Amino acid sequence: MKKRTLAVIVAALGSAMLAGCGQGSSSGESAQSTAQGAESVAGQAEEQGAETKAGEESAEVIQIDYPTFMCGTASVAGWFQERCQAFNEQYAGKYEIVVEEIPNTQDYVDKMKVLYSSDSLPDVVNTGGYNIIDMMQDKLVDLTPYVDEEWRSTMSDIGIAVNSRDGKLYGIPSTRQLVGYFYNKDLFAQAGIEAPAETWDEFFQQCEALKQAGIVPMSMDTADSGWCTSLFLGAMTASNEAGEEFMNTLQPRDYHVPEFIDAAAKIQRLFKEYTTPDSIGGDYAAAANNFQNELTAMIANGPWMVQNFYDTTKCEEGFYEKVGTAMYPEGTMYNAAQTGWHVAAKTPEKIEAAVEMIKFMTSEESQKLYLEVTGNICDRNLTSDKVYPLVNEVIENAAVSTYNINDYQSLWYANVVDEVSVQYPLLAQGEMTPEEFAAALTAAAEKNEE
Amino acid sequence: MKQVKRAIGKTLAGVFLIYVVIVCLGPLIWVFFQAFKTNKEILTSAFALPKSFRLDGFQVALQTAPILLYFRNSVVISMANTVITVVAVSMAAYMTARFSFRGKQFFTLLLSSSLLIPVSSLLMPIYLLLTKMGMIDTMRGLILIYAALGLPTSLFILQSTFQGIPRELEEAAYIDGAGVFYTFFAxxxxxxxxxxxxxxxxxxxxxxxxxxxxxxxxKSASVRTLPLALNYFTSQFSFNYTAMFAAIVLSILPSILVFICLQEQITASMVSGSIKG
Known part of the structure; x- marks a missing residue:
């Protein structure tokens, strides 16, 4: 009996393995149909099969390989799925986007590095702001000849500048990074605070007032480069022109800057006096949860967070009405362009198709939809009455900010960004001084070749 | 006195068993309950029971990522490369454990060499190799890679196992006229x-x-494996822990069910041969 059972199991597993290994795509087809839209777009391409290159040519459909992080729970997933489908319908019989889903930007960048090293970059790359131009410039197509005046006029000057090297355009800008901080109006009122602080001294007075009212002032984190904490660190650094210049420097190697050390001291004070115990070792999700559940009064983050304020699985109903937006004290805002869509295709036909795809994704229609669906700010100067009001407030804040800076993840060396997570807990617990914090980041930066 | 000692012994054994049950089942039960909680409940009160047993998480998990397809791929790939490795490596380990031949040390070192090379530095050369072999984005490619990566560990385990078996058994088999292959397999x-x-x-x-x-x-969903599916639910600025836990439940449930159904056979195969005589 036992032998018979085992024989049946072995036979079943064997046939499953053979079926799996042998499948070209047919068995994958039915299973893929359960996956969501963008996946099915990729599935359609797989159905044709990699081996049917000849068939592909005869049908004259040029396939555009595009790995995307815009999938899963990413706020841009819905937008991309809709736009991808729209492109494939509009260019049916001519072009087709073949999607590869990589649901995490860090994994995305890691894979692109391997593909770059093996000269196998896909036709279109978009890292969501991570700068790959300096690293992969030799494999990216100079898009200058493909961008006519009309198209160029839709891009911001700063967007063009961020995506250009030596006068050549290596990326089409699509998004801007506008980041201030959010505060809870009800909790501010309970502490007798009428408006967000205009100076850092006033900011700390407000923190103290909140603390005295029994409210934890700040949502902070240290894991994954401590995004919320680092945003405040950068804003504190950029409280004068020298600090602003430092915070706009690409890959700084020396952090022994007075403004930076002073900001590190302020962050240390926030950790010690004005945040939750779970901030040390905590990640963005914990920090966001503390703010969204009114356990803290302030969090630094971008407008993409606004849609969460309406999500009743994350906040109480109506929470969005309690949230206000502010620029950082001294009139500082993260207000920067980001690297956008890159082409790495090798043949003229593929390059043309890739450019057409990017033109579609950065068209006014697509960008407006992007703003409305995701709450992310577009490179084009667009507004919409369908946008969450808080997003519009962030845009308005950025329009009047005094100091405009770029975020550390876009500018600093990757290993320095990682080092921040290692050093924050030590700084928070008083095991290192702000000067030592600056020295640790400098040491990390110096490990990179000039 | 004896009865007191026995009672203490029983109590200690009971406490130990409860501890083992908590350690083994605790995480599974915890994950199971998280799948029914909202993101807010998970992050605010991680150890509380769910307020209601809503199935939204499972629905979102199945809509967001092709979990079942990835699960099947994982089963096929892991089973296939495990069979290949165990069959191939057991023969190699037997030879290196029992026989002396020229270049034996070099051969053993060669098979173990992948232990010394960091995985990240293997990525690019293996990618190029698989591309040239036409095995990129195929299950065969992944099976081959995993079989090769697991080779050194399996070799060391099996080598020491074979070294622990008395040579007299083989000598008796040879005297009875058995060949090397028959002796090894039978x-x-x-x-x-x-x-x-x-x-x-x-x-x-x-x-x-x-x-x-x-x-x-x-790059195709038709060949990707389960660890990739779980990444669909968290990114730097967005997360859906309910769906992620639901996906974990969906991905471990079949294994648990298979184990429950076949536990007798699995346990028997694990212990058979462990007692000689």
Whole structure:
């Protein structure tokens, strides 16, 4: 009996393995149909099969390989799925986007590095702001000849500048990074605070007032480069022109800057006096949860967070009405362009198709939809009455900010960004001084070749 | 006095058993309950029971990521490369454990060399190799990689297992007229079952959990594996823990069900041959 059972199991597993290994795509087809839209777009391409290159040519459909992080729970997933489908319908019989889903930007960048090293970059790359131009410039197509005046006029000057090297355009800008901080109006009122602080001294007075009212002032984190904490660190650094210049420097190697050390001291004070115990070792999700559940009064983050304020699985109903937006004290805002869509295709036909795809994704229609669906700010100067009001407030804040800076993840060396997570807990617990914090980041930066 | 001692012994044994049950089942039960909680409940009160048993998480999990397809791929890939490794490596390990031949040390070092090379530095050369072999984005490619990566660990486990088996058994077989192959497959391998089971289990778990090669060497949903599916639910600025836990439940449930149905056979195969005589 036992032998018979085992024989049946072995036979079943064997046939499953053979079926799996042998499948070209047919068995994958039915299973893929359960996956969501963008996946099915990729599935359609797989159905044709990699081996049917000849068939592909005869049908004259040029396939555009595009790995995307815009999938899963990413706020841009819905937008991309809709736009991808729209492109494939509009260019049916001519072009087709073949999607590869990589649901995490860090994994995305890691894979692109391997593909770059093996000269196998896909036709279109978009890292969501991570700068790959300096690293992969030799494999990216100079898009200058493909961008006519009309198209160029839709891009911001700063967007063009961020995506250009030596006068050549290596990326089409699509998004801007506008980041201030959010505060809870009800909790501010309970502490007798009428408006967000205009100076850092006033900011700390407000923190103290909140603390005295029994409210934890700040949502902070240290894991994954401590995004919320680092945003405040950068804003504190950029409280004068020298600090602003430092915070706009690409890959700084020396952090022994007075403004930076002073900001590190302020962050240390926030950790010690004005945040939750779970901030040390905590990640963005914990920090966001503390703010969204009114356990803290302030969090630094971008407008993409606004849609969460309406999500009743994350906040109480109506929470969005309690949230206000502010620029950082001294009139500082993260207000920067980001690297956008890159082409790495090798043949003229593929390059043309890739450019057409990017033109579609950065068209006014697509960008407006992007703003409305995701709450992310577009490179084009667009507004919409369908946008969450808080997003519009962030845009308005950025329009009047005094100091405009770029975020550390876009500018600093990757290993320095990682080092921040290692050093924050030590700084928070008083095991290192702000000067030592600056020295640790400098040491990390110096490990990179000039 | 004896009765008191026995009662203390029983109590201690009971406490120990409860501890083992908590350690083994605790995480599974915790994950199961998280799948029914909202993101807010998970992050605010991680150890509380769910307020209601809503199935939204499971629905979102199935809509967001092709979990079932990835699960099937993981089963096929892990099973196939485990079988290949165990069959191939057991023969190699037997030869290196029992026979002396020229270049034996070099051969053993060669087979173990992948232990010394960091996985990240293997990515690019293996990618190029698979591309040239036409095996990129195929299950065959992943099976081959995992089989090769698991080779050194399995080799060491099986080598030490074979070294622990008395030579007299083989000598008796040879005297009775058995050849090397018959001796290996009919006599040595059944006795070495515990070592083979250990190597197979370790290898299966390693390839089941592997992430980086699966990410880099594949791009189609039809060949991707389960660890990639779980990444669909968290990114730097967005997360859906309810769906992620639901996905974890969906992905571990079949394994638990299979184990419950076949536990007698699995346990028997793990322990058979462990007692000689």
């Amino acid at each position: 006599i040595i391998l059944p006795i070495a079952k515990p070592g083979v089971a250990t190597a197979a289990t370790l290898h299966f778990i390693t390839s089941w959990n592997e992430f980086m090669f699966a990410l880099v060497m594949t």
